[in-house]
Amino acid sequence: MSSDGENDDFFFEDEYDDASDQGEMMEDIDSTSEPDVYDALSPALEEAPQRKPYDVTWKVKTLQEIIDMQNKEITKIQSVLEVPASSAAILLRHYVWNSEKLQEQFWNDPAFALNEAGLSPPSSPSTRTIPLPQSPSRRSNRSIRSGPSSPIRRTRSVVTSGPFECPICCMEFDQQAINKHTYSMGCGHRFCRDCWTEYLSGKIKSEGESAKIQCMESGCGRIVREEVIDELVEKDISKRYHNLLNAAFVADSPNLRWCPHPNCEFIIECSQAPSRMLNQIVPTVGCKCGHDLCFGCGYAASHRPVLCKIVKLWEKKCADDSETSNWLQANTKECTKCQSTIEKNGGCNHMTCKKCKWEFCWVCMGPWTEHGTAWYQCNRFDEKSGIDARDNQAKSRASLERYLHYFNRWANHELSAKLDAEFYQKTEKKMEQMQNSGNLSWIEVQFAKQAVDAVIKARTTLKWSYCMAFYLKRNNMTELFEDNQRDLERAVENLGYLLEQNISDTESISKLRQDITNQAAYVQKRHDILMDDTLKGYLERRWEFTVDI
Incomplete structure (x- = not known):
């Protein structure tokens, strides 16, 4: 040069x-993610010849x-x-x-x-x-x-x-x-x-x-x-x-996205997920590294059936309100007489409920008269401002309880799905036991692993379904959504119970295998019903949310 x-x-x-x-x-x-032979049990169902109207095609480069x-x-x-x-x-x-x-x-x-x-x-x-x-x-x-x-x-x-x-x-x-x-x-x-x-x-x-x-x-x-x-x-x-x-x-490039999973250098190409369509589809794609991701927002896993914007709002709310919940638990208590929420705003442990005037000890929650400090007097209470405060407090408390209802269930399914490694280890040991006790081949005991896959997949969907339910407006469509959610959750719990059963003899292995296989098929069916109805609902604009999407 x-x-x-x-x-x-x-x-x-x-x-x-x-x-x-x-x-x-x-x-x-082009490096396509479509398998050479169509397999109904393939994890990349999105690339199957008969695509759903809410699915997208993609290529891995x-x-x-x-x-x-x-x-x-x-x-x-x-x-x-x-x-x-x-x-x-x-x-x-x-x-x-x-x-x-x-x-x-x-x-x-x-x-x-x-x-x-x-x-x-x-x-x-x-x-x-x-x-x-x-x-x-x-x-x-x-x-x-x-x-x-x-x-x-x-x-x-x-x-x-x-x-x-x-x-x-x-x-x-x-x-x-x-x-x-x-x-x-x-x-x-x-x-x-x-x-x-x-x-x-x-x-x-x-x-x-x-x-x-x-x-x-x-x-x-x-x-x-x-x-x-x-x-x-x-x-x-x-x-x-x-x-x-x-x-x-x-x-x-709007049609390219890096796979967000660690140590993966593949790039996903998808032209069917423009930003203007993200209020109608949830563009889940699969990488050659074996993981799914959302092409719309780059989330490092599938968050179906929830829209990308709802996921962002939910995660932001969880980051904010989880701290709020922790603060309330540390700094507020319930009045032992009228159950009103009380905040300790001073160093003295002599507390007086502004609603029922009950005096108690902040430390032991017992009556203050037993502490020998009857000389303590509290300031005069403004009745009007107290009523307003109680109304606002009741609304805030109800809003927080509603959020915690959905958050606790969301977090529970998230934790359960994260324990899949331990779940797989237990299942593999049980598969070995069935091989030794029932004279079954390794392929014949794969039903247990497939059942665990169905449980984890369903729990991930249930986790995000609670996120969606939190933002849904109450109407008939919401009732149907929650019915499908309830049926899938019940089926998952039943399958999880069967997978935890002990094996005693060859006859019990045969029956357990049949029960697990049938229940796993039912879980898959309920999962598909929830997913199909919800994702089609976006295209048909059936869902109404409390936030602008």
Whole structure:
């Protein structure tokens, strides 16, 4: 690479063909999550041939496929606009990879498009610029040629004579050392290579920047090209830089999302879950790592049947109101006579209920007369304000009790689902026992594992169903929803009870196997009824919520 990069965003005329050849990339290969053979028990039911109207299709892509997608688009723009690959990449990133918008803007006003993206406008071959070393901030004059038909040449900055002093570290370089130890981009701002390296490394490593790294000169919006960064920084920082570029590409695309699970590098592509549809569908997709996720909000698991916005509201409320619940339990108590909620607002343990005037000890909740401090008097009570306070307190208490009703059940199912590892271990031991006691093969005892899978799946659905129920308005549709919820919960509890049964002899194994198989099928049926009715209800707009979705 040349140490000088004046107007270096454009090729020499004789270099263009070679660069185009090097830019050819392989076609994007789709990695689909659809199984080769349809299996009714496959966890990726969403990709089955007969999709439900509320399901979405998706593809699982590797990082290399994402890189190929970028290179394919860069090569296309490079050819159409007749700019080098690095310039095409900067233009595409500025226009958020919207090639149509980029081309429209470029053909209308190429100088404006290039300047907005942080690039220099094309220069005439006859235009040469000689910036003075002592004035690195001085801009070069350029003539602009509109249209892609004319060949674009690269002009170079030329230092005439005399030493050069780096504006950052004040290191001085003689004429022979300038080209070797300093670098200037097309904007003409020259700095020593050590300062460039430190600046670029800090931007990438500490600040996590990639596509928007600009020239060090204050007020200069020139974007640093990829090849410049690759040459000036260490290999590990260069690798991080390109990883950040790939992450930015995925973040900028509405149809791509990283799998959020730890140590997974797959990317999900889905074009059927735009933000405007997230009030009607819950776009659950599956990754090749074996985990599900919500493509709409990026939640690291399936939260069906609840909409993404409801999930966010619920989690925020849980984060806020769980602390409220803890505070109430620590700082309030019930009057032992009238059951009113009382807050201790002072250091004295002599408490008087404002509702029934009952005096008691805050510590033991016993009558205060037994403590021998009858001299204590409390302030006069304002009856009117007391009534208002009691009404507001009753409303707040009722609201909190309603929230705790749903939160406790939500948390209970969440905890039960998290104990699946222990549940699996117990089931595996029981499967081994059935093999030894009933002379069954390993495949014949798989019904127990399938039953555990059904329980965990149903508990996850029940957990989120309580989140949905909290925000539902009370009407006939809500009653039907809660009936389906109740039936599934009852079926799950019955199946869980059967899985906990002890095995005594061969006859009991046979009966238990039949009972578990039948109950697991019933759980799956009730699960499908709840899920199908709820998700279709979004499309039919049957559900009404207490919040705006």
